[in-house]
Amino acid sequence: MPPNRRFLLMRRPQGTPVPEDFALVTQETPALAPGEFLIRNHYASLDPAMRGWMDAEGNYMPPIPLGAPVRASTIGVIAESRAEGFAPGQWVMGLNALEDYSVGVAGGFTQVIDPAAVPSITNYLSIFGAVGMTAYFGLFEVCEPKPGETVLVSGAAGAVGSLVGQLAKIHGCRAVGIAGGPAKCARLTEKYGFDAAIDYKGKDEAALSEAIAAACPHGVDVIFENVGGIILDAGLMHLNLHARVGLCGLISEYNTAPRGCRNLWQLIVKRAQIRGLLVADYVDRFAEGAAQMGQWAAQGRLTIDEHIDEGLENAFASFMRLFAGTNDGKMILKIA
Amino acid sequence: MPPNRRFLLMRRPQGTPVPEDFALVTQETPALAPGEFLIRNHYASLDPAMRGWMDAEGNYMPPIPLGAPVRASTIGVIAESRAEGFAPGQWVMGLNALEDYSVGVAGGFTQVIDPAAVPSITNYLSIFGAVGMTAYFGLFEVCEPKPGETVLVSGAAGAVGSLVGQLAKIHGCRAVGIAGGPAKCARLTEKYGFDAAIDYKGKDEAALSEAIAAACPHGVDVIFENVGGIILDAGLMHLNLHARVGLCGLISEYNTAPRGCRNLWQLIVKRAQIRGLLVADYVDRFAEGAAQMGQWAAQGRLTIDEHIDEGLENAFASFMRLFAGTNDGKMILKIA
Numbered sequence: 001m002p003p004n005r006r007f008l009l010m011r012r013p014q015g016t017p018v019p020e021d022f023a024l025v026t027q028e029t030p031a032l033a034p035g036e037f038l039i040r041n042h043y044a045s046l047d048p049a050m051r052g053w054m055d056a057e058g059n060y061m062p063p064i065p066l067g068a069p070v071r072a073s074t075i076g077v078i079a080e081s082r083a084e085g086f087a088p089g090q091w092v093m094g095l096n097a098l099e100d101y102s103v104g105v106a107g108g109f110t111q112v113i114d115p116a117a118v119p120s121i122t123n124y125l126s127i128f129g130a131v132g133m134t135a136y137f138g139l140f141e142v143c144e145p146k147p148g149e150t151v152l153v154s155g156a157a158g159a160v161g162s163l164v165g166q167l168a169k170i171h172g173c174r175a176v177g178i179a180g181g182p183a184k185c186a187r188l189t190e191k192y193g194f195d196a197a198i199d200y201k202g203k204d205e206a207a208l209s210e211a212i213a214a215a216c217p218h219g220v221d222v223i224f225e226n227v228g229g230i231i232l233d234a235g236l237m238h239l240n241l242h243a244r245v246g247l248c249g250l251i252s253e254y255n256t257a258p259r260g261c262r263n264l265w266q267l268i269v270k271r272a273q274i275r276g277l278l279v280a281d282y283v284d285r286f287a288e289g290a291a292q293m294g295q296w297a298a299q300g301r302l303t304i305d306e307h308i309d310e311g312l313e314n315a316f317a318s319f320m321r322l323f324a325g326t327n328d329g330k331m332i333l334k335i336a
Numbered sequence: 337m338p339p340n341r342r343f344l345l346m347r348r349p350q351g352t353p354v355p356e357d358f359a360l361v362t363q364e365t366p367a368l369a370p371g372e373f374l375i376r377n378h379y380a381s382l383d384p385a386m387r388g389w390m391d392a393e394g395n396y397m398p399p400i401p402l403g404a405p406v407r408a409s410t411i412g413v414i415a416e417s418r419a420e421g422f423a424p425g426q427w428v429m430g431l432n433a434l435e436d437y438s439v440g441v442a443g444g445f446t447q448v449i450d451p452a453a454v455p456s457i458t459n460y461l462s463i464f465g466a467v468g469m470t471a472y473f474g475l476f477e478v479c480e481p482k483p484g485e486t487v488l489v490s491g492a493a494g495a496v497g498s499l500v501g502q503l504a505k506i507h508g509c510r511a512v513g514i515a516g517g518p519a520k521c522a523r524l525t526e527k528y529g530f531d532a533a534i535d536y537k538g539k540d541e542a543a544l545s546e547a548i549a550a551a552c553p554h555g556v557d558v559i560f561e562n563v564g565g566i567i568l569d570a571g572l573m574h575l576n577l578h579a580r581v582g583l584c585g586l587i588s589e590y591n592t593a594p595r596g597c598r599n600l601w602q603l604i605v606k607r608a609q610i611r612g613l614l615v616a617d618y619v620d621r622f623a624e625g626a627a628q629m630g631q632w633a634a635q636g637r638l639t640i641d642e643h644i645d646e647g648l649e650n651a652f653a654s655f656m657r658l659f660a661g662t663n664d665g666k667m668i669l670k671i672a
Contacts, residue, residue, distance in 0.1 A: 059605040228600065247603050260596015264564065265388075267583050267612030269395040274610045276603030 001029035001038070002079075006069040007098035007315045012056055016255040016323070019316050021054075022070070029101050037081035039092055039102045039110070043308075045073040045125040046319050046331040051254045060278055069097035070315070074335070075113065075124050076102070091115050093124050098315050100335060118294075120306075126159060126330040127297060127304045128290045130279050134248060135163035136289040137282040140171075142275050143222040143246040147172030150216050152235055155226030156194065157184035159304070159330035160248060164224045165194045166302050173222075176215045178208075178231055180325045187328075191303055200231055208234035219243075225274075228252045229259050236263040243272040255323060305329025337365035337374070338415075342405040343434035343651040348392055352591040352659070355652050357390075358406070365437050373417035375428055375438045375446070379644075381409040381461040382655050382667040387590040396614055405433035406651070410671070411449065411460050412438070427451050429460050434651050436671060453630075456642075462495060462666040463633060463640045464626045466615050470584060471499035472625040473618040476507075478611050479558040479582040483508030486552050488571055491562030492530065493520035495640070495666035496584060500560045501530045502638050509558075512551045514544075514567055516661045523664075527639055536567055544570035555579075561610075564588045565595050572599040572608075579608040591659060641665025 003026050013021045032038060053064050053071055064071050074096040078088050083106035086092065094110030096102035104110040115121045118128060126132060138160070145151050151168040155161040156177025165188065168175040177188040178198045185197035196215040200208060212220070212234055219240035225232050228250030236245075250258070267273065282289065296302045307327040309318040312335050321327040339362050349357045368374060389400045389407055400407050410432040414424050419442035422428065430446030432438035440446040451457045454464060462468060474496070481487050487504040491497040492513025501524065504511040513524040514534045521533035532551040536544060548556070548570055555576035561568050564586030572581075586594070603609065618625065632638045643663040645654040648671050657663040 059601075247600065249604070250601050253601070258596070258598040258600070260594070260598040261600050262594040262596045264583065264594070264597050264610070265395075265586050265589070267610060268585070268614060269612070271612050271614055271617060273612070274600070274603060276601075276605070276607050276609070278604060278607055281607060 001031060002101060003027070004029045004099055004101045005312050006100070007312055008067055009054055009064045009070050011066065013051075013054055013255075017051070017054070017316070017320065022316055024313060024315070029103070032080060032082045032103065035083050035106045037083045037086040037104050037106075038079045039074070039076040039094070039096065039104050040079045041074040041076040041096060041100060041102055041335045043075050043122050043125055044098055044333045044335055045129065045131075046322060046333055047073075047130070048249055048251045048254060048322050050319065051323075060280065069099045072096065072098050073125060073130060074102065075121060076335075086110070086112070091121065093129070098312065098333070098335075100312065122306055122308065122332055123304070125332055126306050127163070127293055127302065131159045131330055132163060132293050132304070133282060133286055133289045134277070134279040135160050135167055136293055137279060137285065138246050138248050138277045139164050139167050139222075139224060141282070142277040143224060143244045145171055145173050145222045148174075149221035150174040150176065150218055151222040151224060152176050152178070152212065152216060152220045152238075153194075153224045153226075154178045154231045154235070155249070155251060156188050156197070157328075158226060161224070161226055162188070162192045162329070163302065163304060165192050168222075169193045169195075170296060170301055174216075174218075176212070178227070184325075205230040205234050209237050212238050222246070224248060226251060228261070232261055233263045236261075236266040239266055239270040239272045241270050241272075243270055245272065245274040247274050247276045251323065306332055308332045308334050310334045337367060338437060339363070340365045340435055340437045341648050342436070343648055344403055345390055345400045345406050347402065349387075349390055349591075353387070353390070353652070353656065358652055360649060360651070365439070368416060368418045368439065371419050371442045373419045373422040373440050373442070374415045375410070375412040375430070375432065375440050376415045377410040377412040377432060377436060377438055377671045379411050379458050379461055380434055380669045380671055381465065381467070382658060382669055383409075383466070384585055384587045384590060384658050386655065387659075396616065405435045408432065408434050409461060409466060410438065411457060412671075422446070422448070427457065429465070434648060434669070434671075436648065458642055458644065458668055459640070461668055462642050463499070463629055463638065467495045467666055468499060468629050468640070469618060469622055469625045470613070470615040471496050471503055472629055473615060473621065474582050474584050474613045475500050475503050475558075475560060477618070478613040479560060479580045481507055481509050481558045484510075485557035486510040486512065486554055487558040487560060488512050488514070488548065488552060488556045488574075489530075489560045489562075490514045490567045490571070491585065491587060492524050492533070493664075494562060497560070497562055498524070498528045498665070499638065499640060501528050504558075505529045505531075506632060506637055510552075510554075512548070514563070520661075527641075541566040541570050545573050548574050558582070560584060562587060564597070568597055569599045572597075572602040575602055575606040575608045577606050577608075579606055581608065581610040583610050583612045587659065642668055644668045644670050646670045
């Protein structure tokens with residue numbers, strides 16, 4: 001078996017992760033047991049949710065054990081197999097880890113994917129992966145926008161947010177995005193078709209609130225929330241009656257003690273709701289979502305940017321882009 | 337027309353209201369215009385929501401104008417009438433103010449009530465009024481409990497909370513209440529039939545969380561939230577998958593800057609929701625709710641405590657009981 005470079009979690013990050021929380025080591029790959037197969041990982045998805053998996057308290061997934069490689073969705077090619085239905089040379093996608101080789105097991109989370117079905121194999125980590133399905137089911141199933149309504153998206157230049165805005169437009173909604181900096185804001189309106197973009201940088205809650213009022217003259221019917229903090233609080237002040245807030249993420253709070261949502265009372269005033277969403281709930285409908293997304297993409301109505309960094313040795317720096325906001329699109333790490 | 341003692345809002349309270357924010361004055365009652373009638377108020381409902389109406393920013397109601405009497409639901413007897421369908425001597429209920437006499441208008445919010453239909457006329461301000469309907473529609477329509485589920489109620493010794501717990505029990509749920517002090521907690525289990533009571537006094541968030549875990553061994557499926565702050569945050573940590581939080585009030589935040597809800601991320605982990613509720617949305621179903629509540633009350637399955645203070649001159653002290661938690665049941669002010 002080939003030696004395996006693995007990006008291990010060595011201690012639980014306190015607040016913002018530092019390089020010393022991790023270690024890139026080379027370990028032996030154990031021989032395959034019956035029913036197992038060896039995946040040569042080519043690309044890994046880097047997602048904000050991975051930060052939560054590094055903490056001691058489990059959330060919807062058990063914590064990553066200390067000394068284990070950092071859990072991540074990857075795509076790769078089967079190198080060896082002792083499992084029926086998984087042949088060497090086949091491309092697969094699954095929940096594995098940041099490492100050269102992962103061992104998969106028949107009946108587990110790994111599925112065979114068809115490189116000929118997509119423009120780029122990496123699309124399985126973006127538009128046709130958890131990111132695309134989060135945008136699709138999160139917007140349509142959790143937020144239930146109606147044509148003509150206003151959809152406010154935070155983290156709008158991110159992988160999920162940029163798709164949510166485009167889906168809202170396809171659905172006939174007004175899409176308003178919040179992102180950091182003029183370059184990202186320009187991308188929102190020019191590339192993703194948002195009706196308006198709000199640059200949160202340098203704005204306090206009052207200034208954000210003013211900007212939202214200006215960009216949403218008819219109020220906000222749906223918030224697709226990826227950020228939290230003052231961005232969510234400012235948005236809550238502009239809800240219309242019976243508005244829906246889909247809570248997808250709270251990236252502003254992952255590395256710090258949360259500031260706390262202070263405008264919850266607006267839910268009473270507007271008889272509105274906040275509902276948490278997790279894409280795993282829609283796994284049995286991924287084919288439906290991917291087919292619809294694929295159709296829109298083929299029609300040129302969906303753009304997804306992928307930000308691909310190279311090299312397992314850059315895993316830490318690439319992961320941290322998500323929190324600094326220095327990625328331009330879905331963050332992917334090319335392993336081989 | 338008789339002279340009218342009125343409890344006026346003189347300035348907008350900063351944080352906790354003080355006596356100087358109000359004034360009890362005697363004013364002339366203007367002559368009735370056609371379509372108007374004069375109500376001799378006998379009882380007024382004192383509710384936490386009135387605190388919000390005193391602020392400059394409107395919520396679901398316009399702010400009480402400065403110099404105007406403090407808005408309140410009252411019941412009284414028609415003293416004079418120039419409106420068809422409202423005859424002198426009839427009992428009525430409506431959204432009026434803390435004053436001896438209110439002028440009602442045909443087609444407005446005032447409705448005729450039947451004193452013979454209820455054990456006490458004040459029940460129209462408790463079990464058959466906004467309080468009872470808030471508990472009924474808030475629990476069944478917004479929180480949608482299923483028999484066997486666990487319902488956690490904060491402010492459980494209060495007017496709404498005590499009814500919510502009893503309704504949850506009638507529905508076959510486990511009811512757990514949070515209240516302040518051993519006397520109130522004893523009332524929850526002994527009088528209202530809660531399965532367990534948690535005394536929040538002297539408990540920090542961690543201790544509250546521990547107490548909730550102990551009282552809710554199968555987790556929490558529904559939170560009926562009246563309080564907010566660390567009580568809500570502690571509850572959120574024990575949600576079951578797809579739990580529903582009905583947000584009825586946030587009394588811990590009405591007189592102070594909100595601490596902020598810091599465990600919102602649990603909505604993602606548990607795919608749970610927080611939904612604001614306002615009883616006004618169910619006005620056209622009040623008859624249905626009152627009939628059902630009346631049936632249960634007649635069967636001896638519903639107990640409502642009313643805490644009746646006397647005298648318009650005690651309006652301030654009585655209102656402030658709601659925030660000190662020194663009322664034992666639905667807070668009502670006897671005016672005459």
